[in-house]
Amino acid sequence: MTSTCPHQQDWDPMDPAVVADYIGTFKGLQQQGCPVPWSDQFGGFWSAMSYDAVAEVCRNPERFRNAPQFTVPHLDLGIPWLPLQSDPPQHG
Numbered sequence: 001m002t003s004t005c006p007h008q009q010d011w012d013p014m015d016p017a018v019v020a021d022y023i024g025t026f027k028g029l030q031q032q033g034c035p036v037p038w039s040d041q042f043g044g045f046w047s048a049m050s051y052d053a054v055a056e057v058c059r060n061p062e063r064f065r066n067a068p069q070f071t072v073p074h075l076d077l078g079i080p081w082l083p084l085q086s087d088p089p090q091h092g
Helices: 016-020 022-031 051-059
Strands: none
Touching: 016 022
């Protein structure tokens, strides 16, 4: 997966302007050539925001991990949220 956007994107998924228009924000990032932007918020994370990006993530569990965190901000209940917070072979 390649992206023409810089590694650092100054966006916060909890910003009131983003919350008011998630779809517009995501479409804007996609139109900027940024289907997988990085955010420094909440310890840093990547977001797959296009069908192709999500499909690639789902098809390549050896390259992309779900187990450490799958929500932003991170919600720790003390136990993993199955099947969302798991990777193969446990996910299978």
